[in-house]
Amino acid sequence: MTMQRHQYDVVIVGAGGAGLMAALYATKKGAKTAVLSKLYPTRSHTGAAQGGIGAALGNLEEDHPEWHTFDTVKGSDYLGDQDAIEFMCYQAPAIVYELEHMGLPFSRTPDGRIAQRPFGGHTNNRTGKPVRRACYAADRTGHMILQTLYQQSIKHNVTFFNEFQVLDLILVNGKVAGVVAIDIATGTIHVFHTKAVVFATGGWGRLWEITSNAYTLTGDGAAILFRRGLPLEDMEFYQFHPTGIYKLGILITEGVRGEGGVLINDKGERFMERYAPTVKDLASRDVVSRAIYIEIKEGRGINGQRYVYLDVRPETVNKYAAIDGRTRPDGSPYVVTAEELLQKLPDIIDFSRTYLGIDPMAEPIPVQPTAHYAMGGIPTNIKAEVLADEKGTVVPGLYAAGETACVSVHGANRLGTNSLLDIVVFGKQAGIHAAEYALGTDFEPLPKDAADFAISQLETLRNSKGSERIADIANEMKRVMMDHVGVFRTEEGLTEALNTIRELKERYKHIHLDDRGKIFNTELLSAWELGNLLDLAEVTTVSALARTESRGAHWREDYPKRDDKNWLKHTLAWKRENGEIELRYKPVVITKYPPKERVY
Amino acid sequence: MQVTLKIFRYNPEKDSAPHYETYTLEAEPTDRVLDLLEKVKSYHDGTLAFRRSCAHGVCGSDAMRINGVNRLACKVLVKDLGTTNITIEPLLGLKVVKDLIVDMEPFFENYRKVLPYFINDEPPPPDGRERLQTPEERERFDDTTKCILCGVCTTSCPTFWADGQYFGPAAIVNAHRFIFDSRDRGAQQRLEILAQDSGVFRCRTAFSCTEACPREIQITKAIAEVKRAILTGRLD
Ligand SMILES: Cc1cc2nc3c(=O)[nH]c(=O)nc-3n(C[C@H](O)[C@H](O)[C@H](O)COP(=O)(O)OP(=O)(O)OC[C@H]3O[C@@H](n4cnc5c(N)ncnc54)[C@H](O)[C@@H]3O)c2cc1C
Numbered sequence: 095m096t097m098q099r100h101q102y103d104v105v106i107v108g109a110g111g112a113g114l115m116a117a118l119y120a121t122k123k124g125a126k127t128a129v130l131s132k133l134y135p136t137r138s139h140t141g142a143a144q145g146g147i148g149a150a151l152g153n154l155e156e157d158h159p160e161w162h163t164f165d166t167v168k169g170s171d172y173l174g175d176q177d178a179i180e181f182m183c184y185q186a187p188a189i190v191y192e193l194e195h196m197g198l199p200f201s202r203t204p205d206g207r208i209a210q211r212p213f214g215g216h217t218n219n220r221t222g223k224p225v226r227r228a229c230y231a232a233d234r235t236g237h238m239i240l241q242t243l244y245q246q247s248i249k250h251n252v253t254f255f256n257e258f259q260v261l262d263l264i265l266v267n268g269k270v271a272g273v274v275a276i277d278i279a280t281g282t283i284h285v286f287h288t289k290a291v292v293f294a295t296g297g298w299g300r301l302w303e304i305t306s307n308a309y310t311l312t313g314d315g316a317a318i319l320f321r322r323g324l325p326l327e328d329m330e331f332y333q334f335h336p337t338g339i340y341k342l343g344i345l346i347t348e349g350v351r352g353e354g355g356v357l358i359n360d361k362g363e364r365f366m367e368r369y370a371p372t373v374k375d376l377a378s379r380d381v382v383s384r385a386i387y388i389e390i391k392e393g394r395g396i397n398g399q400r401y402v403y404l405d406v407r408p409e410t411v412n413k414y415a416a417i418d419g420r421t422r423p424d425g426s427p428y429v430v431t432a433e434e435l436l437q438k439l440p441d442i443i444d445f446s447r448t449y450l451g452i453d454p455m456a457e458p459i460p461v462q463p464t465a466h467y468a469m470g471g472i473p474t475n476i477k478a479e480v481l482a483d484e485k486g487t488v489v490p491g492l493y494a495a496g497e498t499a500c501v502s503v504h505g506a507n508r509l510g511t512n513s514l515l516d517i518v519v520f521g522k523q524a525g526i527h528a529a530e531y532a533l534g535t536d537f538e539p540l541p542k543d544a545a546d547f548a549i550s551q552l553e554t555l556r557n558s559k560g561s562e563r564i565a566d567i568a569n570e571m572k573r574v575m576m577d578h579v580g581v582f583r584t585e586e587g588l589t590e591a592l593n594t595i596r597e598l599k600e601r602y603k604h605i606h607l608d609d610r611g612k613i614f615n616t617e618l619l620s621a622w623e624l625g626n627l628l629d630l631a632e633v634t635t636v637s638a639l640a641r642t643e644s645r646g647a648h649w650r651e652d653y654p655k656r657d658d659k660n661w662l663k664h665t666l667a668w669k670r671e672n673g674e675i676e677l678r679y680k681p682v683v684i685t686k687y688p689p690k691e692r693v694y
Numbered sequence: 695m696q697v698t699l700k701i702f703r704y705n706p707e708k709d710s711a712p713h714y715e716t717y718t719l720e721a722e723p724t725d726r727v728l729d730l731l732e733k734v735k736s737y738h739d740g741t742l743a744f745r746r747s748c749a750h751g752v753c754g755s756d757a758m759r760i761n762g763v764n765r766l767a768c769k770v771l772v773k774d775l776g777t778t779n780i781t782i783e784p785l786l787g788l789k790v791v792k793d794l795i796v797d798m799e800p801f802f803e804n805y806r807k808v809l810p811y812f813i814n815d816e817p818p819p820p821d822g823r824e825r826l827q828t829p830e831e832r833e834r835f836d837d838t839t840k841c842i843l844c845g846v847c848t849t850s851c852p853t854f855w856a857d858g859q860y861f862g863p864a865a866i867v868n869a870h871r872f873i874f875d876s877r878d879r880g881a882q883q884r885l886e887i888l889a890q891d892s893g894v895f896r897c898r899t900a901f902s903c904t905e906a907c908p909r910e911i912q913i914t915k916a917i918a919e920v921k922r923a924i925l926t927g928r929l930d
């Protein structure tokens with residue numbers, strides 16, 4: 095196999111919001127930096143984010159980073175590390191201004207400031223009512239963040255290797271020495287000799303059948319590190335967003351409810367009143383997703399089907415705004431028109447028209463919970479350094495940021511708008527610290543056989559002699575994850591899922607690929623990605639089976655209560671040499687906010 | 695229902711020339727064309743190559759020609775095509791690398807030429823907060839902020855096909871996004887670039903780009919505004 099070598103101080107894997115932010119800072123710090131991305135940067139899924147980025151700017155009403163901190167701690171169901179959460183929420187205003195100074199076209203308030211809207215779980219801590227904290231650019235905030243950061247990367251001459259897929263991490267004496275990647279266009283293997291690596295490879299929503307995540311979100315980074323003997327943290331905490339388009343899973347932003355949209359069951363009831371009397375439709379995502387499942391289970395899905403309505407017709411919005419006594423910032427009653435909603439939510443209206451053939455100004459949107467966001471992932475600290483164990487031992491030269499990392503700022507449940515914040519805050523930390531580290535250290539010698547493992551993985555797949563189609567294995571995995579490792583879980587279901595996943599891992603050894611070529615062999619790479627997903631499915635299920643309590647997004651029907659006495663701790667999972675998964679635990683960092691019952 | 699897909703195939707490792715393959719498969723009227731391509735790849739021929747990621751029209755990966763029109767495969771439903779015979783081909787005007795995958799580099803090269811980034815060396819407000827911009831000023835360039843760089847517009851432009859030198863509509867859209875941003879100070883530089891031979895005046899107002907844009911950007915209007923700004927030296 096032909097091979098090429100490169101040498102960089104810092105290699106960044108991934109060019110979403112987290113990777114680009116890291117790249118900008120590492121480059122600015124003077125480290126020779128390369129970004130490797132399997133997608134052209136602007137194709138990254140950060141571009142799909144709609145609703146907003148959270149920061150207590152207080153542009154429309156009183157707000158404080160302290161309130162943002164508390165809301166995030168509470169939203170995390172007290173599993174988030176409070177030092178990290180506080181750090182992120184206090185950095186938030188400055189980093190949003192930094193994005194604005196880079197040219198990000200935020201929507202504006204009448205007095206020319208960054209516009210802000212309410213989002214689930216973000217509250218005025220005095221009244222408990224929703225607060226306008228989500229800074230937005232219409233309903234394409236992520237698109238604008240991704241575009242802006244990519245534009246800045248062009249301006250600052252960041253070096254990119256686009257459509258390069260990283261396959262392996264090389265550690266020598268426990269320190270980073272390089273990564274191995276394939277140039278997708280040619281099939282050539284490239285070895286990058288480097289002092290520091292930042293993994294910013296995003297999430298793994300493709301584990302589930304109904305998902306808001308792109309085809310390419312297959313958890314490559316997390317799976318690579320896991321195979322290299324590093325732990326993954328809190329994998330049982332995976333967020334289902336309440337409002338995905340029925341059957342397709344395409345996301346309908348919480349911003350729709352922020353603008354006054356409500357969830358309605360088959361009886362025409364606004365059922366969130368029963369589950370979260372104070373904030374109702376703007377309760378935390380785990381709470382709303384469970385409520386929808388219960389409505390469906392009790393027969394109140396629309397026409398008995400597995401969906402409910404998200405109603406954002408102006409007359410509905412205005413009716414419930416009047417009932418709630420909702421007001422504008424100037425104190426006048428909240429009354430919307432279709433034009434205003436069209437302007438604030440153009441993409442949502444476009445999705446509904448394109449995929450459902452309906453106009454949400456005239457008809458309600460059929461929705462069901464959709465797999466959305468990984469709270470868990472590669473354990474890191476505030477400097478984005480990757481941790482090797484429960485004692486916080488740092489892996490020299492290894493960094494992770496964005497959805498693939500677990501700092502942990504989201505704990506058991508992420509609040510909307512906090513991921514876009516997380517990716518820029520910790521992407522920046524990763525870039526700064528990786529560059530500083532790399533500039534102060536020497537290269538580890540790169541072993542001669544550095545690429546061997548990656549090559550053998552690909553060759554095994556390419557030459558596999560079985561008859562299994564990867565699509566069949568993938569579909570079976572997604573189904574079992576949806577049925578048993580989704581919003582509601584039980585010991586029985588999780589055990590069944592685990593058995594199935596292990597069977598699928600066996601079947602995976604007997605796949606058949608049609609494409610034996612080199613150029614854009616996307617079948618081969620999909621097969622490799624499926625291997626990653628199967629590893630992550632297994633560790634998610636094992637972690638979920640062990641946690642005999644209900645907290646945030648991890649809801650055990652057989653253990654329906656949060657159990658702080660036994661379970662106020664993070665899970666760490668290792669893959670051991672013999673293939674077994676070992677679980678250990680580490681305490682949650684609690685600074686100011688002792689755990690309390692969580693009601694909305 | 696049954697649909698027949700006729701797909702442009704070319705594998706440089708095997709084929710001396712491109713050809714078409716036909717696949718017949720079961721489909722739902724609400725299936726996306728991308729779903730059909732996935733089905734072919736999963737169950738008929740794993741060698742079929744195409745790009746895709748988000749599957750809902752926001753990442754710009756899967757621009758291709760569907761029944762002769764440039765579209766995102768994930769944004770066209772079978773029922774919207776009005777026929778069960780679907781021909782799928784790569785974008786025109788860019789080199790085919792394999793099957794439906796074209797080399798996008800010339801497209802991005804044009805994009806990079808128009809200084810597609812915010813330029814303003816004045817210090818931000820002393821309080822460290824945002825530069826102010828009224829909702830009206832923000833609205834001025836809203837339309838062109840929607841671009842996802844999918845290439846649909848540029849590769850449906852007859853001028854671009856005829857002449858590789860033309861920057862193409864997507865690059866101009868991205869220049870427009872900054873030229874009309876009240877906070878930006880690089881308009882003059884960009885207008886000079888766009889006034890060159892390869893710039894806006896090559897546009898023959900064929901409207902193909904505007905009709906094709908999956909984000910419904912009023913591209914021809916944006917190009918006209920850039921032309922006017924060059925001719926009048928004013929940005930209003
Ligand atoms: C539909 C949707 C809407 C959302 N809305 C919001 C919102 O309003 N507010 C909010 O805060 N959050 C939102 N989120 C969550 C948030 O957008 C994501 O969590 C976040 O953007 C992830 O960013 P990232 O940089 O970590 O990863 P991504 O943007 O997913 O980027 C991953 C990068 O890694 C690269 N990559 C992956 N594997 C490899 C490999 N093996 N080799 C090389 N490169 C690789 C990819 O090419 C890509 O560049 C939303 C998410 C979705 C799906």
Ligand code: FES
Pocket residue numbers: 745746747748749750751752753754755756766767768769
């Ligand atoms: S796959 Fe993203 S635009 Fe079609």
